[in-house]
Amino acid sequence: MKCRFCGNYLKHQFIDMVSAPPSNSFLTKEQLDKPEVFYPLRLMVCEKCWLVQIDEYKKSEEIFNKDYTYFSSYSKTWLRHAKKYVDMIISRLSLNATSLVMEIASNDGYLLQYFKEKGIPCMGIEPSVSTAQEARKKGIETLEEFFGVGLAEKLSNEGRKPDLIIGNNVLAHVPNINDFVKGLKIILKPGGVITMEFPHLMRLVEGNQFDTIYHEHFSYFSLHTVNRIFSSHDLVIFDVEELPTHGGSLRIYARHVEDNSKPVEQRVAALLEKEKTRGMLAIDYYLGFQHKADKVKYAFLSFLVEQKKRGKKVVAYGAAAKGNTLLNYCGVKKDLIEFVVDASPYKQGKYLPGSHIPVVAEKEIKRTKPDYVLILPWNIKDEIMEQLGYIHEWDGRFVVPIPEIEIS
Numbered sequence: 001m002k003c004r005f006c007g008n009y010l011k012h013q014f015i016d017m018v019s020a021p022p023s024n025s026f027l028t029k030e031q032l033d034k035p036e037v038f039y040p041l042r043l044m045v046c047e048k049c050w051l052v053q054i055d056e057y058k059k060s061e062e063i064f065n066k067d068y069t070y071f072s073s074y075s076k077t078w079l080r081h082a083k084k085y086v087d088m089i090i091s092r093l094s095l096n097a098t099s100l101v102m103e104i105a106s107n108d109g110y111l112l113q114y115f116k117e118k119g120i121p122c123m124g125i126e127p128s129v130s131t132a133q134e135a136r137k138k139g140i141e142t143l144e145e146f147f148g149v150g151l152a153e154k155l156s157n158e159g160r161k162p163d164l165i166i167g168n169n170v171l172a173h174v175p176n177i178n179d180f181v182k183g184l185k186i187i188l189k190p191g192g193v194i195t196m197e198f199p200h201l202m203r204l205v206e207g208n209q210f211d212t213i214y215h216e217h218f219s220y221f222s223l224h225t226v227n228r229i230f231s232s233h234d235l236v237i238f239d240v241e242e243l244p245t246h247g248g249s250l251r252i253y254a255r256h257v258e259d260n261s262k263p264v265e266q267r268v269a270a271l272l273e274k275e276k277t278r279g280m281l282a283i284d285y286y287l288g289f290q291h292k293a294d295k296v297k298y299a300f301l302s303f304l305v306e307q308k309k310r311g312k313k314v315v316a317y318g319a320a321a322k323g324n325t326l327l328n329y330c331g332v333k334k335d336l337i338e339f340v341v342d343a344s345p346y347k348q349g350k351y352l353p354g355s356h357i358p359v360v361a362e363k364e365i366k367r368t369k370p371d372y373v374l375i376l377p378w379n380i381k382d383e384i385m386e387q388l389g390y391i392h393e394w395d396g397r398f399v400v401p402i403p404e405i406e407i408s
Protein backbone atom coordinates (compact mmCIF):
# COMPACT_ATOMS: atom_id res chain seq x y z
CA MET A 1 0.00 0.00 0.00
CA LYS A 2 1.14 3.51 -0.81
CA CYS A 3 0.97 6.58 1.45
CA ARG A 4 -2.34 8.33 1.01
CA PHE A 5 -0.58 11.70 0.86
CA CYS A 6 2.90 11.33 -0.65
CA GLY A 7 2.67 8.00 -2.49
CA ASN A 8 5.63 6.45 -0.68
CA TYR A 9 5.42 2.67 -0.25
CA LEU A 10 4.38 1.89 3.36
CA LYS A 11 6.34 -0.74 5.23
CA HIS A 12 6.11 0.22 8.91
CA GLN A 13 3.23 -0.86 11.11
CA PHE A 14 2.00 1.56 13.80
CA ILE A 15 -0.55 -0.76 15.42
CA ASP A 16 -2.44 -3.89 14.43
CA MET A 17 -5.86 -4.09 16.09
CA VAL A 18 -6.69 -7.10 13.91
CA SER A 19 -10.32 -6.43 12.98
CA ALA A 20 -13.46 -4.71 14.19
CA PRO A 21 -16.99 -3.92 13.02
CA PRO A 22 -17.67 -0.27 12.02
CA SER A 23 -17.71 1.49 15.38
CA ASN A 24 -20.95 3.40 14.87
CA SER A 25 -23.02 0.49 13.55
CA PHE A 26 -25.27 -0.14 16.53
CA LEU A 27 -27.29 -3.32 16.14
CA THR A 28 -30.98 -3.98 16.58
CA LYS A 29 -32.24 -7.06 18.41
CA GLU A 30 -33.00 -8.74 15.06
CA GLN A 31 -29.48 -8.07 13.77
CA LEU A 32 -27.99 -9.99 16.72
CA ASP A 33 -29.15 -13.19 15.03
CA LYS A 34 -27.35 -12.36 11.79
CA PRO A 35 -23.68 -12.51 10.82
CA GLU A 36 -21.75 -9.33 11.56
CA VAL A 37 -19.11 -7.86 9.27
CA PHE A 38 -15.66 -7.20 10.69
CA TYR A 39 -13.07 -5.18 8.76
CA PRO A 40 -9.29 -5.27 9.23
CA LEU A 41 -8.06 -2.49 11.51
CA ARG A 42 -4.36 -1.86 11.11
CA LEU A 43 -2.46 1.42 10.93
CA MET A 44 0.73 2.07 9.03
CA VAL A 45 3.14 4.99 9.25
CA CYS A 46 4.89 6.64 6.31
CA GLU A 47 8.57 7.26 7.08
CA LYS A 48 8.72 10.04 4.49
CA CYS A 49 5.87 12.34 5.61
CA TRP A 50 4.97 10.66 8.99
CA LEU A 51 1.32 10.30 8.12
CA VAL A 52 -0.20 7.54 10.25
CA GLN A 53 -2.95 5.95 8.19
CA ILE A 54 -5.34 3.05 8.02
CA ASP A 55 -4.28 0.08 5.96
CA GLU A 56 -7.58 -1.25 4.70
CA TYR A 57 -10.66 0.90 4.66
CA LYS A 58 -14.29 0.76 3.78
CA LYS A 59 -15.87 3.20 1.40
CA SER A 60 -17.01 6.12 3.52
CA GLU A 61 -20.42 5.97 1.81
CA GLU A 62 -20.94 2.59 3.44
CA ILE A 63 -20.15 3.84 6.93
CA PHE A 64 -21.97 7.15 6.86
CA ASN A 65 -25.28 5.57 5.95
CA LYS A 66 -28.73 6.75 6.85
CA ASP A 67 -28.62 4.99 10.21
CA TYR A 68 -25.54 6.88 11.33
CA THR A 69 -26.27 7.69 14.93
CA TYR A 70 -23.73 10.21 16.11
CA PHE A 71 -25.39 13.50 16.94
CA SER A 72 -22.99 16.21 18.04
CA SER A 73 -25.58 18.08 20.06
CA TYR A 74 -25.80 15.35 22.69
CA SER A 75 -22.60 16.44 24.43
CA LYS A 76 -22.85 19.62 26.49
CA THR A 77 -19.08 19.97 26.64
CA TRP A 78 -18.86 19.89 22.86
CA LEU A 79 -21.64 22.48 22.50
CA ARG A 80 -19.84 24.83 24.88
CA HIS A 81 -16.65 24.32 22.89
CA ALA A 82 -18.49 25.19 19.67
CA LYS A 83 -20.05 28.35 21.10
CA LYS A 84 -16.75 29.59 22.49
CA TYR A 85 -15.10 29.06 19.11
CA VAL A 86 -17.85 30.97 17.28
CA ASP A 87 -17.56 34.00 19.58
CA MET A 88 -13.77 33.99 19.21
CA ILE A 89 -13.65 33.61 15.43
CA ILE A 90 -16.35 36.21 14.71
CA SER A 91 -14.30 38.74 16.60
CA ARG A 92 -10.90 37.63 15.24
CA LEU A 93 -12.01 37.73 11.58
CA SER A 94 -14.57 40.55 11.99
CA LEU A 95 -17.31 38.42 10.41
CA ASN A 96 -20.66 40.10 9.73
CA ALA A 97 -23.92 39.83 7.76
CA THR A 98 -22.02 40.05 4.45
CA SER A 99 -19.69 37.13 5.26
CA LEU A 100 -20.17 33.49 4.36
CA VAL A 101 -19.25 30.69 6.75
CA MET A 102 -19.10 27.10 5.56
CA GLU A 103 -18.71 24.08 7.78
CA ILE A 104 -17.69 20.73 6.36
CA ALA A 105 -19.17 17.79 8.28
CA SER A 106 -21.59 20.18 9.95
CA ASN A 107 -23.45 17.30 11.63
CA ASP A 108 -26.77 18.41 13.16
CA GLY A 109 -25.90 22.12 13.07
CA TYR A 110 -24.41 22.03 16.60
CA LEU A 111 -21.93 24.79 15.63
CA LEU A 112 -23.50 26.72 12.75
CA GLN A 113 -26.54 27.47 14.95
CA TYR A 114 -24.39 29.98 16.85
CA PHE A 115 -23.44 31.83 13.63
CA LYS A 116 -27.10 31.86 12.66
CA GLU A 117 -28.00 33.40 16.04
CA LYS A 118 -25.61 36.27 15.28
CA GLY A 119 -27.05 36.83 11.80
CA ILE A 120 -23.97 35.58 9.94
CA PRO A 121 -24.81 33.68 6.72
CA CYS A 122 -23.71 30.06 6.92
CA MET A 123 -24.09 26.72 5.21
CA GLY A 124 -23.27 23.16 6.14
CA ILE A 125 -22.01 20.19 4.19
CA GLU A 126 -23.01 16.90 5.76
CA PRO A 127 -23.23 13.56 3.94
CA SER A 128 -25.22 11.80 6.65
CA VAL A 129 -28.97 12.07 5.97
CA SER A 130 -30.30 11.88 9.53
CA THR A 131 -27.97 14.53 10.96
CA ALA A 132 -28.46 16.83 7.93
CA GLN A 133 -32.21 16.68 8.54
CA GLU A 134 -31.72 17.75 12.16
CA ALA A 135 -29.64 20.72 10.98
CA ARG A 136 -32.39 21.82 8.58
CA LYS A 137 -34.87 21.77 11.46
CA LYS A 138 -32.64 24.44 13.03
CA GLY A 139 -32.98 26.45 9.80
CA ILE A 140 -29.44 25.77 8.58
CA GLU A 141 -28.93 25.20 4.86
CA THR A 142 -27.24 21.82 4.56
CA LEU A 143 -25.95 20.05 1.44
CA GLU A 144 -25.95 16.27 1.72
CA GLU A 145 -22.61 15.74 0.00
CA PHE A 146 -19.01 14.68 0.52
CA PHE A 147 -16.54 17.54 0.19
CA GLY A 148 -13.76 17.44 -2.40
CA VAL A 149 -12.61 19.06 -5.64
CA GLY A 150 -15.91 18.21 -7.39
CA LEU A 151 -18.15 20.01 -4.90
CA ALA A 152 -15.63 22.86 -4.41
CA GLU A 153 -15.61 23.63 -8.15
CA LYS A 154 -19.38 23.47 -8.36
CA LEU A 155 -19.97 25.89 -5.45
CA SER A 156 -17.11 28.09 -6.56
CA ASN A 157 -18.65 28.42 -10.04
CA GLU A 158 -21.90 29.46 -8.38
CA GLY A 159 -19.97 32.25 -6.65
CA ARG A 160 -20.27 30.71 -3.21
CA LYS A 161 -16.77 31.26 -1.87
CA PRO A 162 -16.60 31.33 1.94
CA ASP A 163 -14.71 33.82 4.11
CA LEU A 164 -14.36 31.08 6.69
CA ILE A 165 -14.27 27.31 6.19
CA ILE A 166 -14.56 25.18 9.31
CA GLY A 167 -13.79 21.51 9.60
CA ASN A 168 -13.96 19.98 13.06
CA ASN A 169 -12.96 16.33 13.25
CA VAL A 170 -13.35 15.84 9.52
CA LEU A 171 -9.76 15.93 8.24
CA ALA A 172 -9.03 12.57 9.84
CA HIS A 173 -12.18 11.09 8.29
CA VAL A 174 -11.32 11.96 4.69
CA PRO A 175 -10.26 8.99 2.51
CA ASN A 176 -8.67 11.13 -0.22
CA ILE A 177 -6.76 13.79 1.71
CA ASN A 178 -5.25 15.42 -1.40
CA ASP A 179 -8.63 15.82 -3.08
CA PHE A 180 -10.08 17.31 0.12
CA VAL A 181 -7.32 19.88 0.71
CA LYS A 182 -7.21 20.80 -2.98
CA GLY A 183 -10.96 21.43 -2.68
CA LEU A 184 -10.30 23.82 0.22
CA LYS A 185 -7.81 25.74 -1.94
CA ILE A 186 -10.36 26.03 -4.77
CA ILE A 187 -13.31 27.22 -2.73
CA LEU A 188 -11.68 29.54 -0.17
CA LYS A 189 -12.25 33.22 -0.92
CA PRO A 190 -9.04 35.27 -1.48
CA GLY A 191 -8.28 36.63 1.99
CA GLY A 192 -10.39 33.87 3.57
CA VAL A 193 -9.43 31.60 6.47
CA ILE A 194 -9.71 27.87 7.08
CA THR A 195 -9.79 26.45 10.60
CA MET A 196 -9.59 22.72 11.17
CA GLU A 197 -9.59 20.77 14.40
CA PHE A 198 -8.29 17.23 14.61
CA PRO A 199 -6.85 14.96 17.31
CA HIS A 200 -3.12 15.52 17.73
CA LEU A 201 -1.13 12.36 16.99
CA MET A 202 1.39 13.35 19.67
CA ARG A 203 -1.33 13.18 22.30
CA LEU A 204 -2.63 9.89 20.94
CA VAL A 205 0.79 8.28 21.27
CA GLU A 206 1.71 9.84 24.60
CA GLY A 207 -1.76 9.30 26.14
CA ASN A 208 -2.21 5.66 24.99
CA GLN A 209 -5.34 6.73 23.12
CA PHE A 210 -5.52 3.64 20.92
CA ASP A 211 -9.30 3.60 21.41
CA THR A 212 -9.57 6.65 19.11
CA ILE A 213 -8.57 4.37 16.23
CA TYR A 214 -11.47 3.19 14.10
CA HIS A 215 -12.32 2.64 10.46
CA GLU A 216 -13.88 6.06 9.99
CA HIS A 217 -10.50 7.59 10.94
CA PHE A 218 -8.27 7.27 7.90
CA SER A 219 -5.46 9.57 9.06
CA TYR A 220 -3.72 10.60 12.28
CA PHE A 221 -1.78 13.85 12.08
CA SER A 222 1.09 15.69 13.59
CA LEU A 223 1.32 19.42 12.84
CA HIS A 224 4.39 18.55 10.79
CA THR A 225 2.40 16.31 8.43
CA VAL A 226 -0.63 18.61 8.11
CA ASN A 227 1.74 21.46 7.36
CA ARG A 228 3.29 19.45 4.53
CA ILE A 229 -0.10 18.53 3.11
CA PHE A 230 -1.43 22.10 3.17
CA SER A 231 1.82 23.52 1.71
CA SER A 232 1.64 21.09 -1.19
CA HIS A 233 -1.74 22.62 -2.09
CA ASP A 234 -0.54 26.24 -1.76
CA LEU A 235 -2.14 26.83 1.61
CA VAL A 236 -0.19 28.20 4.57
CA ILE A 237 -0.81 27.33 8.20
CA PHE A 238 -0.38 30.69 9.93
CA ASP A 239 -1.49 29.82 13.46
CA VAL A 240 -2.13 26.79 15.64
CA GLU A 241 -3.67 26.17 19.05
CA GLU A 242 -3.47 23.11 21.28
CA LEU A 243 -6.92 22.25 22.62
CA PRO A 244 -8.01 19.82 25.34
CA THR A 245 -10.86 18.38 23.23
CA HIS A 246 -10.88 14.68 22.27
CA GLY A 247 -7.92 14.02 24.53
CA GLY A 248 -5.80 16.74 22.90
CA SER A 249 -6.50 18.32 19.53
CA LEU A 250 -4.94 20.91 17.29
CA ARG A 251 -6.79 23.80 15.74
CA ILE A 252 -4.95 25.06 12.69
CA TYR A 253 -5.58 28.34 10.87
CA ALA A 254 -4.76 28.36 7.16
CA ARG A 255 -4.86 30.88 4.32
CA HIS A 256 -3.87 31.14 0.68
CA VAL A 257 -0.12 31.28 0.07
CA GLU A 258 -0.80 34.44 -1.98
CA ASP A 259 -2.42 36.22 1.00
CA ASN A 260 0.29 38.18 2.80
CA SER A 261 -2.07 39.97 5.19
CA LYS A 262 -1.70 37.33 7.92
CA PRO A 263 1.85 36.69 9.13
CA VAL A 264 2.74 33.21 10.38
CA GLU A 265 2.57 33.25 14.17
CA GLN A 266 5.53 32.07 16.22
CA ARG A 267 3.34 29.35 17.74
CA VAL A 268 3.57 27.34 14.50
CA ALA A 269 7.37 27.07 14.57
CA ALA A 270 7.30 26.40 18.31
CA LEU A 271 4.95 23.43 17.99
CA LEU A 272 6.84 22.02 15.01
CA GLU A 273 9.98 22.17 17.13
CA LYS A 274 8.21 20.51 20.06
CA GLU A 275 7.11 17.61 17.84
CA LYS A 276 10.64 17.20 16.57
CA THR A 277 12.03 17.20 20.11
CA ARG A 278 9.54 14.50 21.14
CA GLY A 279 10.87 12.31 18.32
CA MET A 280 8.02 12.55 15.84
CA LEU A 281 10.41 12.80 12.89
CA ALA A 282 11.99 9.41 13.60
CA ILE A 283 10.55 5.92 13.16
CA ASP A 284 11.15 4.67 16.73
CA TYR A 285 8.49 7.04 18.04
CA TYR A 286 5.87 5.11 16.07
CA LEU A 287 7.16 1.57 16.41
CA GLY A 288 6.70 1.40 20.19
CA PHE A 289 3.00 2.15 20.21
CA GLN A 290 1.62 -1.39 19.96
CA HIS A 291 3.40 -2.37 23.15
CA LYS A 292 1.98 0.64 25.02
CA ALA A 293 -1.56 -0.16 23.86
CA ASP A 294 -1.27 -3.80 24.85
CA LYS A 295 -0.19 -2.87 28.37
CA VAL A 296 -3.40 -0.87 28.81
CA LYS A 297 -5.43 -3.74 27.36
CA TYR A 298 -4.05 -6.30 29.81
CA ALA A 299 -4.56 -4.03 32.84
CA PHE A 300 -8.14 -3.30 31.80
CA LEU A 301 -8.97 -6.98 31.25
CA SER A 302 -7.41 -7.97 34.58
CA PHE A 303 -9.62 -5.43 36.33
CA LEU A 304 -12.80 -6.72 34.68
CA VAL A 305 -12.00 -10.37 35.34
CA GLU A 306 -11.12 -9.59 38.96
CA GLN A 307 -14.48 -7.85 39.53
CA LYS A 308 -16.29 -10.75 37.91
CA LYS A 309 -14.60 -13.20 40.28
CA ARG A 310 -15.51 -11.03 43.26
CA GLY A 311 -19.16 -10.95 42.15
CA LYS A 312 -19.10 -7.18 41.53
CA LYS A 313 -21.29 -5.51 38.96
CA VAL A 314 -19.66 -3.39 36.25
CA VAL A 315 -21.59 -1.26 33.77
CA ALA A 316 -20.39 1.37 31.29
CA TYR A 317 -21.37 4.89 30.34
CA GLY A 318 -21.20 6.42 26.85
CA ALA A 319 -21.83 4.31 23.76
CA ALA A 320 -19.32 6.26 21.68
CA ALA A 321 -17.07 5.01 18.90
CA LYS A 322 -14.00 4.96 21.15
CA GLY A 323 -15.77 2.67 23.61
CA ASN A 324 -16.45 0.20 20.84
CA THR A 325 -12.81 0.19 19.78
CA LEU A 326 -11.67 -0.45 23.34
CA LEU A 327 -14.19 -3.21 24.04
CA ASN A 328 -13.59 -4.98 20.74
CA TYR A 329 -9.81 -4.72 20.96
CA CYS A 330 -9.94 -6.18 24.46
CA GLY A 331 -12.51 -8.82 23.49
CA VAL A 332 -14.98 -7.74 26.19
CA LYS A 333 -18.56 -9.05 25.96
CA LYS A 334 -21.64 -8.63 28.13
CA ASP A 335 -20.51 -11.25 30.65
CA LEU A 336 -17.99 -8.65 31.90
CA ILE A 337 -20.01 -5.47 31.34
CA GLU A 338 -23.76 -5.83 31.78
CA PHE A 339 -24.95 -2.79 29.90
CA VAL A 340 -23.87 0.60 28.63
CA VAL A 341 -25.82 3.77 29.28
CA ASP A 342 -26.16 6.46 26.66
CA ALA A 343 -28.12 9.71 26.66
CA SER A 344 -29.01 9.41 22.99
CA PRO A 345 -32.47 7.93 22.42
CA TYR A 346 -31.23 6.83 18.97
CA LYS A 347 -28.87 4.34 20.61
CA GLN A 348 -31.05 3.12 23.48
CA GLY A 349 -32.60 -0.29 22.83
CA LYS A 350 -29.76 -1.20 20.47
CA TYR A 351 -26.58 -3.23 21.00
CA LEU A 352 -22.93 -2.30 20.66
CA PRO A 353 -21.30 -3.67 17.49
CA GLY A 354 -19.03 -6.64 18.18
CA SER A 355 -19.49 -6.90 21.92
CA HIS A 356 -23.34 -6.96 21.73
CA ILE A 357 -23.63 -5.16 25.07
CA PRO A 358 -27.13 -3.61 25.33
CA VAL A 359 -27.50 0.20 25.34
CA VAL A 360 -29.96 1.47 27.94
CA ALA A 361 -31.14 4.73 29.53
CA GLU A 362 -29.50 6.26 32.60
CA LYS A 363 -32.32 5.18 34.92
CA GLU A 364 -30.88 1.63 34.78
CA ILE A 365 -27.90 2.84 36.82
CA LYS A 366 -30.20 4.13 39.56
CA ARG A 367 -32.25 0.95 39.46
CA THR A 368 -29.40 -1.59 39.53
CA LYS A 369 -26.84 0.33 41.67
CA PRO A 370 -23.65 -1.06 40.04
CA ASP A 371 -20.34 -1.27 41.93
CA TYR A 372 -18.41 0.28 39.04
CA VAL A 373 -19.33 2.62 36.21
CA LEU A 374 -16.75 2.49 33.44
CA ILE A 375 -16.50 5.80 31.59
CA LEU A 376 -15.83 5.05 27.93
CA PRO A 377 -15.68 8.64 26.56
CA TRP A 378 -12.83 9.56 28.95
CA ASN A 379 -12.41 12.89 27.12
CA ILE A 380 -15.61 14.12 28.83
CA LYS A 381 -15.14 12.23 32.10
CA ASP A 382 -15.58 15.32 34.29
CA GLU A 383 -18.99 16.04 32.78
CA ILE A 384 -20.05 12.40 33.26
CA MET A 385 -18.75 12.11 36.84
CA GLU A 386 -20.65 15.21 37.80
CA GLN A 387 -23.83 13.95 36.16
CA LEU A 388 -23.57 10.51 37.81
CA GLY A 389 -22.19 11.74 41.15
CA TYR A 390 -25.08 9.97 42.92
CA ILE A 391 -23.41 6.54 42.50
CA HIS A 392 -21.30 7.40 45.56
CA GLU A 393 -24.51 7.08 47.63
CA TRP A 394 -24.16 3.30 47.35
CA ASP A 395 -20.34 3.40 47.27
CA GLY A 396 -20.27 3.06 43.51
CA ARG A 397 -17.01 4.00 41.83
CA PHE A 398 -15.92 5.37 38.48
CA VAL A 399 -13.39 3.61 36.29
CA VAL A 400 -11.50 5.41 33.53
CA PRO A 401 -9.49 3.01 31.33
CA ILE A 402 -7.22 5.44 29.42
CA PRO A 403 -4.34 6.51 29.57
CA GLU A 404 -4.14 3.84 32.26
CA ILE A 405 -6.81 2.34 34.45
CA GLU A 406 -7.91 4.70 37.22
CA ILE A 407 -10.59 4.10 39.86
CA SER A 408 -12.17 6.95 41.82
Ligand SMILES: [Zn+2]
Nearest residue numbers: 003006046049
Ligand atom coordinates in the same frame (compact mmCIF):
# COMPACT_ATOMS: atom_id res chain seq x y z
ZN1 LIG B 1 3.81 9.75 3.10
